[in-house]
Amino acid sequence: MLKLCNVSISFGGLTAVDKLSMEIEGNSITALIGPNGAGKTTVFNLISGVFTPEEGIIEFNGRKISGLKPYQIHAIGIARTYQNIRLFNEMTVLENIMVGQHSKKKCGVIQDMLRTKSQRKEEHKMLNNAMDILEFIRLSDFINEKAKNLPYGQQKKLEIGRALASDPEVLLLDEPVAGMNATEKTEVMKLIFDIRKLGKTIILVEHDMKVVMGIADVIYVMDYGRLIAVGEAAKIQKDPIVIEAYLGGE
Amino acid sequence: MFTQVLVGAIAIGSIYGLVALGYSLIYTASGLMSFVQGELLMLGSFMGLTFYKYLKIPFYFALPLTMGCLFLIGVIIERYIIRRLQKAKTNLIFIVVATIALSIILKNFAMLAWGSNVFQFPPIFSVSLLKLGKVRIQPESIMAIVIALLVMIILHLFMTKTRLGTSMRAAAQDPIAAKTMSINVNRTTALTWGIASMLTGVGGILIGPIYGVSAEMGTLIGTKGFAGAVIGGYGNMYGAIVGSLLLGIIETFMAAYVSSMYKDFVSFFTLIIFLIFIPRGLFKGKVYGD
Amino acid sequence: MDNILKPKSSSSFQIKWIMLIILGGVLPFIFLGDPYVLILLCTTEISIIAVSGLDILFGYCGQISLGHAGFYCIGAYTSAILSRNLGMPVFITIPIAGFFAMIIGILLALPAAKLVHHFLALVTISFGEIIYLFVSQARGLTEGYTGMNFIPRPKIGGIIFTSNTSYYYVIYGILVILLALKQNLVASGTGRAFVAIREDAHAANGMGINITKYKTMAFAISAFYTGIAGALYAHLIGFISPETFTSNQSTLFLTMLLFGGMGNFWGPIIGSAILVIITEFLQKLGSYQMLIYGAILLLVIIYIPGGISKGLNLQLFFKKSKRGKIAC
Numbered sequence: 001m002l003k004l005c006n007v008s009i010s011f012g013g014l015t016a017v018d019k020l021s022m023e024i025e026g027n028s029i030t031a032l033i034g035p036n037g038a039g040k041t042t043v044f045n046l047i048s049g050v051f052t053p054e055e056g057i058i059e060f061n062g063r064k065i066s067g068l069k070p071y072q073i074h075a076i077g078i079a080r081t082y083q084n085i086r087l088f089n090e091m092t093v094l095e096n097i098m099v100g101q102h103s104k105k106k107c108g109v110i111q112d113m114l115r116t117k118s119q120r121k122e123e124h125k126m127l128n129n130a131m132d133i134l135e136f137i138r139l140s141d142f143i144n145e146k147a148k149n150l151p152y153g154q155q156k157k158l159e160i161g162r163a164l165a166s167d168p169e170v171l172l173l174d175e176p177v178a179g180m181n182a183t184e185k186t187e188v189m190k191l192i193f194d195i196r197k198l199g200k201t202i203i204l205v206e207h208d209m210k211v212v213m214g215i216a217d218v219i220y221v222m223d224y225g226r227l228i229a230v231g232e233a234a235k236i237q238k239d240p241i242v243i244e245a246y247l248g249g250e
Numbered sequence: 251m252f253t254q255v256l257v258g259a260i261a262i263g264s265i266y267g268l269v270a271l272g273y274s275l276i277y278t279a280s281g282l283m284s285f286v287q288g289e290l291l292m293l294g295s296f297m298g299l300t301f302y303k304y305l306k307i308p309f310y311f312a313l314p315l316t317m318g319c320l321f322l323i324g325v326i327i328e329r330y331i332i333r334r335l336q337k338a339k340t341n342l343i344f345i346v347v348a349t350i351a352l353s354i355i356l357k358n359f360a361m362l363a364w365g366s367n368v369f370q371f372p373p374i375f376s377v378s379l380l381k382l383g384k385v386r387i388q389p390e391s392i393m394a395i396v397i398a399l400l401v402m403i404i405l406h407l408f409m410t411k412t413r414l415g416t417s418m419r420a421a422a423q424d425p426i427a428a429k430t431m432s433i434n435v436n437r438t439t440a441l442t443w444g445i446a447s448m449l450t451g452v453g454g455i456l457i458g459p460i461y462g463v464s465a466e467m468g469t470l471i472g473t474k475g476f477a478g479a480v481i482g483g484y485g486n487m488y489g490a491i492v493g494s495l496l497l498g499i500i501e502t503f504m505a506a507y508v509s510s511m512y513k514d515f516v517s518f519f520t521l522i523i524f525l526i527f528i529p530r531g532l533f534k535g536k537v538y539g540d
Numbered sequence: 541m542d543n544i545l546k547p548k549s550s551s552s553f554q555i556k557w558i559m560l561i562i563l564g565g566v567l568p569f570i571f572l573g574d575p576y577v578l579i580l581l582c583t584t585e586i587s588i589i590a591v592s593g594l595d596i597l598f599g600y601c602g603q604i605s606l607g608h609a610g611f612y613c614i615g616a617y618t619s620a621i622l623s624r625n626l627g628m629p630v631f632i633t634i635p636i637a638g639f640f641a642m643i644i645g646i647l648l649a650l651p652a653a654k655l656v657h658h659f660l661a662l663v664t665i666s667f668g669e670i671i672y673l674f675v676s677q678a679r680g681l682t683e684g685y686t687g688m689n690f691i692p693r694p695k696i697g698g699i700i701f702t703s704n705t706s707y708y709y710v711i712y713g714i715l716v717i718l719l720a721l722k723q724n725l726v727a728s729g730t731g732r733a734f735v736a737i738r739e740d741a742h743a744a745n746g747m748g749i750n751i752t753k754y755k756t757m758a759f760a761i762s763a764f765y766t767g768i769a770g771a772l773y774a775h776l777i778g779f780i781s782p783e784t785f786t787s788n789q790s791t792l793f794l795t796m797l798l799f800g801g802m803g804n805f806w807g808p809i810i811g812s813a814i815l816v817i818i819t820e821f822l823q824k825l826g827s828y829q830m831l832i833y834g835a836i837l838l839l840v841i842i843y844i845p846g847g848i849s850k851g852l853n854l855q856l857f858f859k860k861s862k863r864g865k866i867a868c
Binding site for chain 1 (some may be wrong): 730744751
């Protein structure tokens with residue numbers, strides 16, 4: 001349902017992604033791994049519209065999305081988290097989640113300023129939806145805390161919640177367990193499984209191999225912007241090319 | 251006539267260039283636009299005037315003296331205002347507003363002290379006008395070009411050939427990496443601001459003899475320095491010089507051959523056009539956020 | 541869940557609105573209708589409107605504007621020209637002035653929405669200067685440096701609001717409505733979009749917010765508010781000239797906002813009130829005025845970065861927020 005066909009992009013002469021093709025199936029958990037600088041986050045940036053591919057196209061449910069802007073891609077149903085947390089720091093946890101629902105908002109600015117009946121109804125609905133998400137990600141205790149005051153692990157979870165808020169079909173999680181301790185990692189892994197149970201598709205970039213092998217259905221391995229291997233966990237673990245990529249050149 | 255106008259254009263363009271260089275230096279080192287440069291130029295002008303006219307110090311002493319004073323002022327501003335705000339993790343835009351506040355303080359202080367009068371520099375050379383055939387040029391204009399050029403060359407050599415200059419460039423590009431190379435980033439930043447102020451002070455003492463000295467001169471020239479920096483590509487030092495020369499030429503030729511009323515309009519307009527359509531300037535500075 | 545999570549505005553609705561309405565309502569009587577004091581009060585109200593506009597753009601959406609006097613100017617001249625030269629009723633020309641300022645705000649947003657920080661600052665400064673230059677030079681339209689006088693007070697039925705006290709209440713009504721709209725705005729999805737842009741525009745984009753559209757909206761609404769303020773000012777004094785609308789005025793608005801505190805209800809109110817008073821005292825001192833504003837601005841940035849309202853934690857005092865208490 002999400003397809004990348006021969007996607008390439010370079011920056012200042014350096015090829016970041018080189019004729020990459022991926023085919024992501026619905027309701028799966030796909031992992032994108034590779035050494036540092038392999039181009040993984042660039043792939044996320046390409047899918048989410050931050051960059052437009054120089055070559056190749058990206059399709060979502062049969063529709064071409066490469067070339068769209070990030071907010072348009074969000075509206076279509078692809079949401080993401082960021083490698084370096086990008087929360088709205090001065091806003092509360094609750095407000096962050098509510099912003100995540102922005103694509104679903106139907107009322108315009110005039111209705112907002114006049115606080116019409118339909119606007120109040122919609123606000124209420126968004127509020128309840130946000131509360132549900134907070135409960136789902138187990139952050140209900142912090143609803144009025146400013147995002148910047150949260151401990152690191154909770155901030156990472158909040159980003160996931162914010163991405164979930166718009167009920168997207170696809171979630172792009174960029175290093176969702178980076179910097180976490182074992183307990184937090186297990187919690188996030190469970191969360192990802194729960195998200196899959198909701199029917200969603202997850203793609204994650206991650207460096208922690210235990211986590212990747214533990215939850216991914218399919219693993220794509222990148223190096224120097226190119227796809228070097230693809231398959232299930234067991235197969236990838238034994239692949240000599242993958243091992244070479246991680247050990248060689250370090 | 252043409253030569254006269256050209257000389258005038260290059261002279262004023264060189265002075266804008268000194269101001270624009272200051273902006274670019276500060277932008278590269280601290281990542282922000284300092285709005286106080288214009289007023290520092292005015293200060294430099296008044297100081298030069300005081301030293302030369304009232305204290306009767308010979309010009310070739312008054313110039314370095316003014317430079318030294320402005321250097322110190324630049325360092326003080328960086329050390330006690332900018333750095334303090336940066337340490338307090340103040341949002342970038344507030345630091346910019348702080349420089350605006352500073353410029354308002356300096357300008358109004360000057361207006362209180364000296365009123366709206368325009369003060370004249372006593373002649374620096376024994377001839378008031380150089381005559382080369384049909385061409386009449388103020389020697390002060392030639393001096394402005396020569397000294398500005400000299401200053402820029404020295405700056406270039408300093409930045410590229412000396413250890414200190416190279417450290418400054420390194421610190422500006424990547425403060426953290428620079429620190430690991432035991433470069434004292436605090437010191438280099440302070441130095442940068444000092445040099446930027448010094449450059450603008452030179453501009454002040456060079457333009458004073460040509461156009462006179464007044465409390466209000468800083469604002470307009472400051473804006474034109476901005477325009478020069480934007481046209482050339484903000485943050486790019488060579489761009490700053492080229493952009494400013496270009497501006498000086500457009501402006502002066504406009505005034506000479508079309509109409510002198512709209513001289514300032516031209517700079518403004520050029521600035522806006524560039525900001526709207528070519529914000530990164532001719533040599534590609536950094537403009538957008540993130 | 542209903543009683544736990546009320547939208548921001550209603551939980552503190554009672555207190556701050558009652559305070560404002562009562563306070564504002566009785567002020568003229570406290571000062572026994574002294575026309576001079578009433579002018580000050582009117583000026584304060586007008587400043588609150590203008591600064592609230594700036595707050596929406598800068599405080600909430602994070603877009604600096606150092607040329608807001610431009611919108612103030614456009615509002616003032618538009619309403620003055622329409623009412624005095626074309627004889628249109630003031631209660632019509634004021635909103636028209638606001639809408640015209642809003643259109644200019646949208647035009648300004650075209651280049652401005654693409655720029656950030658210092659470049660945005662430069663563009664807005666240039667904007668302010670151009671407006672000033674325009675009204676100074678377009679003598680046929682605005683009478684240039686001479687200024688326009690005999691700008692009428694509003695009239696309804698046969699009643700002309702000549703007395704400063706009566707005009708005070710006209711402005712007062714407009715002020716309360718505009719403040720209420722602002723409160724609704726900031727507590728709504730659009731308000732959250734503004735703040736998201738301020739906090740992290742990149743992430744806001746990723747969360748479905750069309751940055752250009754919302755920045756333009758912020759400029760538009762902000763220009764509307766400040767334009768209305770300008771129009772109200774023109775009819776208050778009855779005389780306007782380009783001198784009022786220089787960059788000094790933009791600086792003053794910014795100082796009021798920073799001093800009072802950005803991004804909240806009381807900030808523009810406190811900032812305007814205190815600085816209008818200070819301005820009065822400095823009237824005699826001429827050039828010292830701007831010098832002191834500059835000093836205040838600098839000191840506020842260095843020592844009271846949140847402005848007075850945050851410094852005194854006024855928000856916590858007034859906000860009887862039940863949002864923190866959840867049944868465990």
